[in-house]
Amino acid sequence: MISFELTDEQKEIRDWVHSFAEKEIRPVAHQYDESEEFPWPIVKKAAEVGLYGTEFLEQTFGDGTGIMPALVAEELTWGCAGIALAIQGTGLPVAAIFSQGTPDQISTWIPACFGTPEKPALGAFAVTEPDAGSDVSSMKTRAIRKNGDWVINGQKIFITNGGIADVHVVVAAVEPELGTRGQASFVVLPGNKGLRMGKKEKKMGIRASHTAEVLLEDCTIPLENVLGGVEKLEARLKRAREGNHQRSSVALKTFELSRPIVGAQALGIARAAFEFALQYAKERKQFGRTLIENEAIAFMLADMATEIEATRALIWRALWEGRSGGEFKKAEGSMAKLKAGEVAVKVTEQAIQICGGYGYIRDFPVEKWHRxxxxxxxxxxxxxxxxxxxxxxxxxxxxxxxSRLRLPFSPARATP
Ligand SMILES: Cc1cc2nc3c(=O)[nH]c(=O)nc-3n(C[C@H](O)[C@H](O)[C@H](O)COP(=O)(O)OP(=O)(O)OC[C@H]3O[C@@H](n4cnc5c(N)ncnc54)[C@H](O)[C@@H]3O)c2cc1C
Structure with a gap:
């Protein structure tokens, strides 16, 4: 049976996260957008109140319906997307460890990504390179086995929490000739001198989130720091050499898990902008009547509300489909993320339009939501x-x- 009625526990968590976003995130969103600093005080508060850590992760992912992480993401991002990403960016390396790691690796490294409430830590997931963005198969970072260790060399760019994270999950090629099938994920722990932060990026939006280059120079890690373990990696490489591919690359597996939740983050921004524009349209008067009394504005709001509802349904459906941690059969995760990203851009643009010139001014929050x-x-x-x-x-x-569908591209290269 399918129901859209939230349980009491889900409502309670959603409302609790919303009040955190309202009290702790919203009031400082503008400040962090301007300063572009990492919001450590807010991440610490989130950890202190129990909104950041393995316990909260288990609580949100363990409720059986799959949608709890989306409720959390939507509310946090409603507060501020940059600050929400500072809190939730660690979810990506955690998803990588969870989807690829052995039980021992999961129980050791996921807690290490979060740290403790007294001293919260961060995680980073490093895939992108200067010449390998959408096309992950052209990755140049190499992991070579040497004297019982892995030695990694390469350059990663645009990495969320890159260089300031405690745990870096780095995707590197072990056998480059096998493309994405020859890649594996490696865990680099704090204090490793072979990993350092390069350039910190200055961004259009989500400025409270830290994005930087990560440089790996003879970064040496123990053999067991490959996710899934050496034996499993060797078996996978053997299958790939023989032409027996498994369906997903290591990076793609991680992104499949995270996409609907990323979609929920985009939805949170869209909802924030919609609520603001609706209120403004009810209050602002021109030509002797409120803006919402004009059909052009009312219909725009109607479209925004409809798109937001449709997006949420798609996200919840995708999470419900993937609730057992499996792969999506119809790319539901991609559908949810695609729809949510495009709706967020469109709705925030419409919110600026409804606010007129004020919407373009930085004293109003809507231009930030659009960025x-x-x-x-x-x-x-x-x-x-x-x-x-x-x-x-x-x-x-x-x-x-x-009517067999033929596509003008190679599906094998459809990477994150
Ligand atoms: C703020 C920020 C945070 C990020 N965080 C992380 C992170 O934590 N970890 C990480 O690994 N990466 C991260 N990234 C990198 C991000 O995932 C990449 O930027 C993204 O995958 C696109 O790659 P690219 O920028 O190289 O664009 P390109 O791949 O060069 O694409 C350029 C354009 O061409 C289009 N295009 C490319 N190939 C095709 C195709 N086959 N068919 C049709 N169109 C195509 C793209 O859609 C895009 O419009 C982050 C990026 C940013 C900006």
Whole structure:
């Protein structure tokens, strides 16, 4: 049976996270957007109240319905996307460890990503390189086995929490000739002198989130720091050499898990902008009547509300589908992320329009929401790549059918 009615526990957590966003995040959102500093005091507060850490992770992912992480993401991002990402960015390396790690690795390294309430830590997931963005198969970072260790060399760019994280999960090629099938994820722990932060990026939006280059120079880590373990990696490489591919690359597996939640983050921005624009349209008077009394404005608000509801339904559906941690059959994660990113951009743009000139001024929050929203059509797979993944799933579903779909690209390269 399907129900959209939230349980009492879900409502309680959603309301609790919302009040944290309202009291602790919203009031400082503008300040961090201007200063572009990492919001450590807010991350610490989140850890202190129990909103950041393995316990909260278990509580949100363990409720069986799958949608709790989306409720949390939507509320935090409603407060501020940059600060929410400072709190939730660690979720990406955690998803990598969870989806690829052995039970021992999961129980050791996931807590290490969060640290303790007294001293919270951060995690980073490093895939992107200067010449390997959407096309992860052209990754140049190499991991070579040497004297019983892994030695990693390479350059990663645009990494959330890059260089300031305690745990870095780095994707590197072990056998580059096998493309993404020859790649593996490696865990680099604090104090490793072979990993350092390069350039810190100055961004259009989500400025409270830290984005930087990560440089790996003879970064030496123990053999057991490969996610899944050496034996499993060797078996996987052997299968790939023999042409027996598993369906997903290591990076793609991680992104499949995280995409609907990233979609929920985009939804939080859209909702914030919609609520603000609705209120403004009810209060602002021109020509002797409120803005909402003009059909042009009222219909715009109607479209915004409809798109927000449709997006939430798609996100919840995707999470419900993937609740057992499995892969999506119809690229539901990509659908949710694609829709949410594009809706966030559109709705925040419409909110600026409804606020008129004020919407363009930085004293109003709407221009920031628009800048923040744009990242959601770019990272964790651009909108074009989501369409590629969705169409690949469609093509696979049509195989053997009467009207077989042929695509003008190689599905094997449809990476994050
Ligand atoms: C703020 C921020 C945070 C990030 N955080 C992380 C992180 O934590 N970890 C990490 O590994 N990466 C991170 N990234 C990197 C992000 O995932 C990449 O920027 C993204 O995957 C796109 O890669 P690219 O920038 O190289 O663009 P490109 O791949 O060069 O794409 C450029 C354009 O071409 C289009 N395009 C490319 N290939 C195709 C195709 N086959 N068909 C149709 N269109 C195509 C794209 O959609 C895009 O419009 C982050 C980026 C930013 C900006």
């Amino acid at each position: 923040d929203a744009k990242i959601y059509t770019l990272f964790e797979g651009t909108s074009e790549i989501q369409r590629l993944v969705i169409s690949r799933a469609l093509a696979a579903g049509c195989a053997g059918g009467p």
